[in-house]
Amino acid sequence: MSGFRLADGGRIDRRTKRTFSFDGKASWGYAGDSLASALLAQGQMLFGRSFKYHRPRGILGAGVEEPNALVTVDRGPGRVTPNLRAPSVALHDGLAATSQNRFPSLRFDMVALNDQFGAFFPAGFYNKTFMWPRAAWEKVYEPIIRRLAGLGDSPTTRDPDHYDATYAHCETLVVGAGPAGIAAALEAAANGGRVFLLDEQDEIGGGALSDPAQWAWLAEASAKLAAMDNVTVLSRTTAIGHYHQNFVVAAERLTDHLPVDAAHGPREKLWRIRAGEVVLAMGAIERPLVFEGNDVPGVMLASAARTFALRYGVAVGRKLVVMAVHDSGWRDALALHAAGVPITAIVDLRRDIAPELAEAARDARIACYPGYAVTKVSGRLAVDGVSIALAGVGKGLKLDCDAVLMAGGWTPTVHLWSHAKGSLRWDENWGAFLPDKTHEDLRCVGACAGAWDFGSGLSVGLLPAPKPLHESKAFVDFQNDVKARDIGLAVQEGFRSIEHIKRYTTNGMATDQGKTSNLNGLQIASGVLSRPVTEIGLTTFRPPYTPQSFGAMLGHHKEALFQPLRKTVIDDWADIQGAVYENVAQWRRARYFPQGSEDMDAAVARECRAVRSAVGVFDASTLGKIEVVGPDAAEFLNRMYTNPWKSLEPGRCRYGLLLGEHGFIIDDGVSARLAPDRFHLTTTTGGAARVLGMMEDYLQTEWSDLNVWLTSTTEQWSVIAVQGPKARRVIAPLVEGIDLSPEAFPHMAVREGQICGVETRLFRVSFTGELGFEVNVPAEHGRMVWDAIWAEGQKHGVTPYGTETMHVLRAEKGFIIVGQDTDGTVTPDDAGLGWAVGKKKPDFVGKRSLARPDIVAPGRKQLVGLLTEDPQMVLEEGAQIVADPNQAVPMTMIGHVTSSYHSATLGRSIAMALVAGGRDRMGDTLHIPMPGKTISAKVVAPMFYDPEGSRLNG
């Protein structure tokens, strides 16, 4: 217990108390406190346990860079957020926070024994410790690591909150509302343009919030900004990424700072802002120093102690020692002293200290140790002293203290600058990378631009120490528990690139993304490699700047709004009938229509029998449809499809096969010629947009001389498939103006006329092998015509069927489904569709590729049928096929099952498969190894029912 509330000072409201709990224990603070400042004021030094070693950890920083004090905040069921940084959690009444990663309690952690066996987790421990035996990974290693390591617990219930999202446009966007950002915003606003000023903290001011001398100016500037109509100031808003052309994404936290019962409306709001100019005023983050015991609770950044004292009125200890390599540590020490925080000593690795600083410290009766370094911190749950030594190795002495402040220099926050692909240059004076060049209308101001007078210092992260590096417990990345010696080990094991060292040691890979560790890690690697920092490079900054909720990313795009669900006009009818649906592309399609207690197999068997013996109706409206019109329509299709189209007479249909230029099947469908200059194309349900895009591409860019228009008509037509021996009898009473007799209206013909008094394009086509019609009517009449067909069908035992039955019926006939029986590597010949390729055509899309050596080579996978030896055994789609089931593992796989069903019509299972050299294996028995058994099947032609096609005539 060493921190305490100062008698006065700070921006907190001492008249308004706030009560909260930490680890279930009631506590209190003031309005304006953060969770961290309130707990420090109560003497709390221990905030969490570390990731790997479960070492006790306290507060390091006062902002978003905090790596240690991660807490879980519980705002009720489904509203539990892990890994929040205590300094960034605003205090409110009823706040319930718990520490993380401790077992069973924060003060007593059993897993901390790990720390005694530190060799258990050296750099690259995942890579080398748990390589074998493989089986042990799942059962032994992973459960242990999961118990030991990790940061917080993921929420397990659904998030009940709503998240808002919006777009904004402005002339100037300023990120960061410290003095530099506010000045930039005021300057831009004076020009009259729209200005956005974003800041991640609860109030604007940035560094000025920790400097009472600037408060009067800050109040005045805030009021000025608030009064300007063209300025939007967003606090609690983190700019998380800069994307192309000054597109900045920012997350605004709307309710987490309020008591639960006062939180109304969306929890967060994601801003997508396009700005003419972006000004980055993101400040700089102080660097810790790397020395033995630098992670003991009570060792923190000097700037953090200053913020806690001057902004929150909290002293972090009663006897503070400052360990500095930089002037800013002296300035902070003097400011703390002035605020009533007892500083007992300043230790500085530098022998020469600026005279005015040394003098001021002397006047403040602060003991100074120039040329010294801290070599050890004593205390486990809290600091109780430090050892210092001249140059880290000389004669030492001990200092009594309860907190150690580190001043290791400053790292400009160049994250968003780097997102924008702005280049960086190494600056010796800063010992850090500063912004250099960018192609965006983007600039940095203030500390993140290096434009801040904060004195000078050494760019040294690792302090000299009496112990060799490999024996020290000096931490670089506090959140991921990476020590300086881990980086040394990585280099010793041969890693040279900082990107590799980072991944091997995990330095900078925790939720803070190395805000306090990257530069120190880089400098240590540079030292061990004896190469300048600039040759080692810097790891890449990636969005988001700080961890964000999935909710904010998702915004409104959840549940019904996650993605559009397309429904046909007959969908409601299917719903009333109790259809079970499946999603096909973005369409919702009826899969089957169970009656009573039927399962899918029973329903599909009944639907199949009905189509084969009487008549079935099927909603085929989702089929892609393209109207191709113009004097060159036939020429165009002739070039696109493999089939000949010029010879197709009006009133006739043709099965069209579409290849990519690479020669592989990409779509198919039956299309009709309605007039010399007009075609009605159909495509697969999922391929409609892709096919139209491809055709537009050829038409616009290769054959712009052709006079053809393409129009998507998918949603203009409802398509009702009436299939089965009684199909003609069902539609006959409803159709006018079309002679339905087989002579006048043969298979693969199309007629225009009327049905139920509305226009129809009536196709006589069959995807079932039965007599069939596809009734196309304008979508607005689809439901009416469907109802009429349904009513008329009652006389003939009509049965509605879904996509599953459609699949079985077509498989019985060996009709392929593109994307199921093909996979983008299947040619027409592979699929047994060589007949659909116009032999006399000089050219079509994909033709040249059909003559490529690999395409004509023997042994390609070909589509065949499979009949299992056990007729009731239904193969699994995707199952691999082998020729010899007794060969050694790994076996040579010669193909896979593409379609497999139980056929009620045949009373047995059927399957289609792609098998190497399949057509030469007719009659052979192949084998399908499955867990616990091997299934044998005979290779047959992929045509299981009515090969003569006699049933097409009813």
Next chain:
Amino acid sequence: MLLIHCPYCEEARPEVEFVYGGEAHIARPIDPSAFSDAEWEKLLYIRSNPRGRHHERWRHTHGCGRFFNAVRDTVTDVFETTYKAGEARK
């Protein structure tokens, strides 16, 4: 998100309205059968993949629907220019 200037609409519009169409100025030959296997392979699959200036096709799919060409720097993603299909390489 990129802003892309459609040379037909004569407006800069957000990237989500567009679809990328691969390298530009690779014309489909009048008579592919005259190509050797090696030449055809090159035409089908081999792309320049430069670091820097890249001529590429885009389609304003959720706009005017037209294909056009663009010069984009593959390092910075900056569009140097966009121009209508059929115009000479820039």
